[in-house]
Amino acid sequence: MDRRRFLELSSAAVGGLLLGFELTPAVLADEASPKAAQDWAPNAWIRIDAAGALVFILDKTEMGQGVYATLPLLLAEELEVDPEQLRVEFAPADKKYGNPKNAGLQITGASTSLAVSYEPLRRAGAVLRELLRETAAERWQAALADCSAQKGQILHKDGRRLSYFELAEAASRRTLPKHVSLKAPQDFRLIGKSRLRPDSPLKVRGQAVFGLDISIPDLRVAIYIRSPRLGAKLASFRAEKAKSIPGVEDIVAVDQGVAIIAKRYWQARQAEEALDITWDETKAGDFDSAAIYEHVLHRSQERLATLSSEEELQKADIKATYTLPFLAHAAMEPINCTVRLSPELCEIWAPTQSPGIAQSLAADLTKLRLEQVKVTTTFIGGGFGRRLAQDFIEQAVRIAQTVQKPIKLIWSREEDFQHDFYRPTAAHALAITLGPDGHIAHWSHAIAGPSITANSYKKIVPALLPRWIPHEVKDSVGDFAAGYMGRKSRDPAATEGTLDSPYSWQKRDIYFDAVDYGVPVGYWRSVGHSGNAFVIETLMDELAFKAGIDPFVFRHMHLEKNQRAQRVLDELRKRSAWEQALPKGRFRGLAFHESFGTLCAEVVEISVSEGSQSFRVERVTAVVDCGRVVQPNIATAQISGGIVFGLSAALWGDITLTAGRVNQTNFHTYPIARMSDTPPIEVHFLDSEAEPTGLGEPGVPPLAPAIANALFGATKRRFRSLPLTL
Amino acid sequence: MDLEINRQRFAIDVPADTPLLWVLREECALSGTKFSCGKGLCGACTVHINGQPMRSCVTPVSAAARSSITTIEGAANDPLLRLVQETWIEEDVVQCGYCQPGQIMAATALLRQNPKPDDNAIDAAMAGNLCRCGTYPRIRAAIHKAAAKLPLPKGAR
Numbered sequence: 058m059d060r061r062r063f064l065e066l067s068s069a070a071v072g073g074l075l076l077g078f079e080l081t082p083a084v085l086a087d088e089a090s091p092k093a094a095q096d097w098a099p100n101a102w103i104r105i106d107a108a109g110a111l112v113f114i115l116d117k118t119e120m121g122q123g124v125y126a127t128l129p130l131l132l133a134e135e136l137e138v139d140p141e142q143l144r145v146e147f148a149p150a151d152k153k154y155g156n157p158k159n160a161g162l163q164i165t166g167a168s169t170s171l172a173v174s175y176e177p178l179r180r181a182g183a184v185l186r187e188l189l190r191e192t193a194a195e196r197w198q199a200a201l202a203d204c205s206a207q208k209g210q211i212l213h214k215d216g217r218r219l220s221y222f223e224l225a226e227a228a229s230r231r232t233l234p235k236h237v238s239l240k241a242p243q244d245f246r247l248i249g250k251s252r253l254r255p256d257s258p259l260k261v262r263g264q265a266v267f268g269l270d271i272s273i274p275d276l277r278v279a280i281y282i283r284s285p286r287l288g289a290k291l292a293s294f295r296a297e298k299a300k301s302i303p304g305v306e307d308i309v310a311v312d313q314g315v316a317i318i319a320k321r322y323w324q325a326r327q328a329e330e331a332l333d334i335t336w337d338e339t340k341a342g343d344f345d346s347a348a349i350y351e352h353v354l355h356r357s358q359e360r361l362a363t364l365s366s367e368e369e370l371q372k373a374d375i376k377a378t379y380t381l382p383f384l385a386h387a388a389m390e391p392i393n394c395t396v397r398l399s400p401e402l403c404e405i406w407a408p409t410q411s412p413g414i415a416q417s418l419a420a421d422l423t424k425l426r427l428e429q430v431k432v433t434t435t436f437i438g439g440g441f442g443r444r445l446a447q448d449f450i451e452q453a454v455r456i457a458q459t460v461q462k463p464i465k466l467i468w469s470r471e472e473d474f475q476h477d478f479y480r481p482t483a484a485h486a487l488a489i490t491l492g493p494d495g496h497i498a499h500w501s502h503a504i505a506g507p508s509i510t511a512n513s514y515k516k517i518v519p520a521l522l523p524r525w526i527p528h529e530v531k532d533s534v535g536d537f538a539a540g541y542m543g544r545k546s547r548d549p550a551a552t553e554g555t556l557d558s559p560y561s562w563q564k565r566d567i568y569f570d571a572v573d574y575g576v577p578v579g580y581w582r583s584v585g586h587s588g589n590a591f592v593i594e595t596l597m598d599e600l601a602f603k604a605g606i607d608p609f610v611f612r613h614m615h616l617e618k619n620q621r622a623q624r625v626l627d628e629l630r631k632r633s634a635w636e637q638a639l640p641k642g643r644f645r646g647l648a649f650h651e652s653f654g655t656l657c658a659e660v661v662e663i664s665v666s667e668g669s670q671s672f673r674v675e676r677v678t679a680v681v682d683c684g685r686v687v688q689p690n691i692a693t694a695q696i697s698g699g700i701v702f703g704l705s706a707a708l709w710g711d712i713t714l715t716a717g718r719v720n721q722t723n724f725h726t727y728p729i730a731r732m733s734d735t736p737p738i739e740v741h742f743l744d745s746e747a748e749p750t751g752l753g754e755p756g757v758p759p760l761a762p763a764i765a766n767a768l769f770g771a772t773k774r775r776f777r778s779l780p781l782t783l
Numbered sequence: 784m785d786l787e788i789n790r791q792r793f794a795i796d797v798p799a800d801t802p803l804l805w806v807l808r809e810e811c812a813l814s815g816t817k818f819s820c821g822k823g824l825c826g827a828c829t830v831h832i833n834g835q836p837m838r839s840c841v842t843p844v845s846a847a848a849r850s851s852i853t854t855i856e857g858a859a860n861d862p863l864l865r866l867v868q869e870t871w872i873e874e875d876v877v878q879c880g881y882c883q884p885g886q887i888m889a890a891t892a893l894l895r896q897n898p899k900p901d902d903n904a905i906d907a908a909m910a911g912n913l914c915r916c917g918t919y920p921r922i923r924a925a926i927h928k929a930a931a932k933l934p935l936p937k938g939a940r
Contacts, residue, residue: 121916253875260880261868262886263815263855270814321797322818389819389827389881389915438817438881439915470820655915672921690875694918698878701917722911733906735919781844 070164087597097229099188100181101153102132103143109222111209113143114283116154118410120164120440121698123691123751125256128174130688134247135182135239137206140219140255150416150432162520163413166445166580167753168653171687175749176239183237192228193219226772232298242685242746268408268435271395271465277306279464280325280454282334283314285475286717288575291315291343299328303771307460308332310631316456317724322467341543342575342717349574349714350380353505356570357486360503364566366487369499373488374603375596379777381506381588383712384480384581385727390438391473394453397463402740403430403454408437410444418447421528422454433603440632441702443599445476449517454587469705471722477578483551485592492563495604496614502555504589508571509550514539525663546570550580555759558596559622559651560615576714582702586652590758591765591779594648595752598766599775608647608766609635621682625649625656626741629680632741633660642667643675646767648759654750655683657696665771669783672771674764678739679756684747692752696740699756704730707761709780784848789857790815797922799845800907803837804828807854815855815884817841819913826912830854836892838911855884867891867929878916886912890926898933918921 073267098104104112113132119125125145148154148163158169176641186206187254194201198218203214212218215708242248259265261361284291294315296308304324308317315334319325336740344754358378370376395406396419409415412432419430437444453466468476483506483562492498517529518538547556551569558565581587601611609630616622626649629635639645642664649658662676686692709728713720721727740756765776786793786806793811807813816839823838828863830839831853832846834842858865867887877883886909893900893908900908905926914922 121880123878136838187821253872254877256880257872257875257877260877261855261871262858263813263884266814266878267817268819272812272814321801321805323797323801323811387915389825389879389913390817391819393841437879438819439879441915467818470822487901589890678800694875694878694916694921698917701919702915704917723822724820725822729913730917730919732909732919732922735917738920 058131059318063622079504084372084418087233099185099229099233102178102181102305103185105222105225109137109220109270111221113144114147114148115145116148116163117170118412118437118440118444119256120165120410120437120444120458122170122695123254123688124165124170126172126252126691127687128178128253129255130247130252131174131178134245135179136483137362138209140247140252142209145255145301147434150412150430154415155413159632160516160517162411164445165410168655168753168755171749172654172751172753174373175687179239180237181770183239184233187234187237188228188231189221189224191234192224192231196224196227205759219276228473230438235554248687249685249689251688254691259537261464265436267390267438267468268393268406268414268665269438271389271406272394273397273463275463275558276395276495277318277320277462277464278322278325279316279318279453279457279466280322280329281311281314281316281330281452281466281468282332283361283472283476284336284338284341285719286336286338287342287577287719288717289313290337293335295333298333299331302328302331306462309459311452311455311459311777316459316461318456318462318464326469333431341377342714344574344576344717346713346715350484353482353484353572354378354380354486355573356505357484358722360505360568360570361486361488361501364499364568365499369490370488370604372490373501374491374601375487375489376702377487377596377777379592381483381485381591381779382710383482383576383578383713384706384710385440385474385477385721386441386443386581387474387724387729388439388441388443391470392443392449392468393466395459395465396450396453398457398461401425401429405430405432405454406435406575407432407450408435410437410440411449412444414447414517414520415450418451418516419454421519421531422451423458427524441582442584443477446513446579449612470724473506474721474723475719476577477712478494478512480581480587481509481578483588485588487596489596489600495557495606495611497560497562497600498564500565500567502565502567503570504551504555504568505570505572506551507573507576508548509578509580509584511539511571512578513580522692550585552589553585554650554652555593558593559619560593560612561617575717582699582741583652583757586650586754586758587706590648590650590652594650594762595776596761597764598647598762598769602769612649618759620658622649623678624650625658625682628741628743629658629660629678632680632739633678635660644767644770646763646765646770648762648766650755650758650760652755654679655752655755657681657755657759659700659759659763661760662701663764663767663771669772671783672768674734674736676739677760678741679742679754679759680743683746683752683755684745684749687749689742692739692742697738699754700738700760701735703757703760704734707764707779707781709733711780784813784845786844786848786852787850788852789854790860795844797844800825800843802840803842803844803847804839804854807839813854813856817881817884818851819882825882825885826889826910827882827885829888829912831888831892834892836889836940855888862889863895864891866932866935867894867925870925870929870932874921874928876918876921876925878918882912882914886914886922890922890929894929894933899930
């Protein structure tokens with residue numbers, strides 16, 4: 058999700074609607090009205106249930122990044138329980154779980170989960186702990202100072218003890234303590250020390266329930282057939298033959314596609330083969346990749362000419378243009394969503410990163426109140442930003458409305474590749490001038506491409522508007538916001554990492570032009586940083602070479618007041634043995650990038666075959682400053698996983714179009730890294746006392762430019778497009 | 784037709800060309816085996832048929848009749864599978880976890896056939912199992928660690 062701009066717009070458009078929530082007495086009063094006297098929810102994240110279990114309510118989606126482990130641990134740290142004493146439940150969609158860094162919507166994205174939870178969850182744990190101590194002290198008529206909390210019990214120094222459960226009922230009638238202090242870092246029992254992931258046992262035994270594994274009575278399978286040509290509409294279809302296939306119950310038009318409802322998935326797919334559909338392609342897209350590249354490149358060059366004077370362009374040390382491809386998310390779990398409707402209730406089970414948007418979208422479609430839409434988030438088999446878009450929720454609700462049966466919508470892998478919200482293509486045109494001291498005097502940078510912000514605001518903005526506004530009005534506000542954002546030259550999802558680059562370029566002119574080709578685009582792990590870091594970091598390398606300065610030193614020169622960044626670079630220089638000569642045929646490349654508040658630098662070592670026909674990534678060393686590391690094992694996995702994700706994109710990532718159709722259909726035409734492609738990866742974190750920042754995305758951006766910079770060593774050629782080919 | 788899955792008998796009534804994957808998931812309520820590519824390209828649906836790792840999404844159920852099928856849920860009767868699962872937990876392998884049942888079934892088949900695989904043997908055996916989260920380095924470490932625990936004690940079940 059995009060952040061600053063989003064908040065700006067939302068406060069302007071929606072006024073005071075968006076409030077990040079805090080632990081206030083109002084919220085607590087609401088929550089403290091328990092169903093039964095024994096079930097007690099002292100705050101939004103914890104419930105002590107009638108059986109005595111401590112239930113942690115996880116308000117972020119677990120998609121591999123480890124919130125199922127790290128967020129309960131934050132609360133457990135202050136509540137003085139072991140994380141294993143907490144049973145984790147996924148939160149329902151509820152506006153009290155709004156993410157203050159994602160416009161107040163209940164969204165898991167932008168590498169924000171730990172950053173936004175770090176203080177509130179520890180505070181929630183501390184408030185409850187103090188309340189329980191006070192309750193025990195009163196019951197014992199003891200001094201508060203003599204009562205301490207440990208492993209789910211309050212202990213008196215004389216040896217008496219009461220479990221949290223035993224204290225819960227009395228505690229629920231007390232007023233919450235107003236002032237609590239949080240632990241000093243040197244007193245942390247849990248934060249900073251790796252524990253095994255609590256979701257592993259479920260996942261390795263096949264017991265974790267992903268969206269695709271949801272099972273409810275009378276559930277039918279739905280598949281949804283759309284034209285592979287983007288923007289084509291449904292004209293007509295003949296279903297007689299398809300309907301005769303055993304198990305097939307309904308074949309109906311839904312929006313611009315055809316839904317097939319069957320008892321079983323395979324029956325539905327058999328029916329698809331027997332179905333005869335005519336598409337109306339009069340308004341369909343007809344672009345080819347080559348034409349898109351040509352057009353978008355032209356737009357960026359036109360813009361560059363307005364950013365710099367003719368003279369400036371003339372004397373620039375480097376003039377360069379770049380083109381970047383569309384990319385697919387290719388999460389392993391295919392898109393799916395289960396819906397059950399009744400006149401008073403819409404129940405949704407979905408692997409979604411945006412339960413809040415899913416809820417408001419479904420309420421609009423069904424004309425139910427928000428409270429009548431129950432969204433249950435499941436484990437999700439990879440997000441990477443794909444499941445921020447709620448297209449599949451809308452389809453599933455519409456299909457359930459049409460056939461009036463509980464359905465599970467399941468996409469095929471082919472549909473996933475052909476109807477993704479792709480990382481947008483982009484062209485960059487730059488003119489860069491070095492000053493006499495080797496410092497960059499002018500960084501002039503024009504970017505053109507489809508705007509994610511414009512695309513996604515159409516759906517996000519309606520979710521932000523008050524419920525009483527009619528659906529149609531909301532849609533037009535959404536369209537307006539999208540149009541407005543699409544015209545913005547500083548669209549954050551497109552320019553992030555450039556306008557706010559930590560490098561001290563003396564003068565920077567950066568401009569984004571949105572161009573729409575009718576190809577759906579969306580947030581893809583590291584979003585705008587994914588392409589912008591490639592452009593900036595390959596150019597920083599090229600400029601260093603031109604200035605005759607070591608690439609580490611050259612970056613240092615442009616980070617002179619940024620001690621955090623300097624420490625990251627210094628540590629990487631050491632860890633990667635940068636000074637050490639390499640054997641013949643081996644080359645190294647460096648890249649550094651800051652994203653989502655985290656600094657990440659990577660050195661890649663490659664081997665190049667005789668005659669430079671092919672290359673292989675042999676080793677990656679990364680150094681990261683993400684503030685305090687809460688769970689080192691998970692942090693390492695996130696950076697390492699980001700590097701592998703970046704490797705797939707750098708080597709093969711390329712969604713192409715022919716006559717308005719995406720050519721790639723499955724993993725044979727859109728390869729992703731295999732074990733044999735994955736080099737040894739070393740990840741080092743700098744010690745830091747700063748608040749934690751994101752880790753899901755920052756490992757991705759430096760990888761491609763680091764490889765390209767290593768390839769320059771081998772080939773003396775500069776690489777200005779992705780994927781990288783010799 | 785009759786199927787033997789995790790040493791249990793299932794009487795199934797489906798067309799012979801139905802992929803085994805969907806029979807497991809929809810007829811037998813064994814949802815640990817995952818659907819991902821549907822074309823035998825990613826390995827998420829890997830199960831054992833007579834001990835051999837097979838892509839259940841492209842295996843017609845008829846080809847698995849009169850065979851012994853083991854899925855990720857079959858660890859109770861398969862000490863090696865259980866050992867691999869436990870090692871996966873110890874090595875903190877999983878991220879999203881969606882591909883891991885397939886990875887574990889592929890790794891178990893490898894270790895059954897080659898109890899001390901080197902990196903090349905691991906690469907070869909695991910090349911068909913994709914992981915989008917990029918857990919490969921820990922999968923490799925977990926296979927080596929599981930191998931170090933072999934042979935299983937006599938009488939392990």
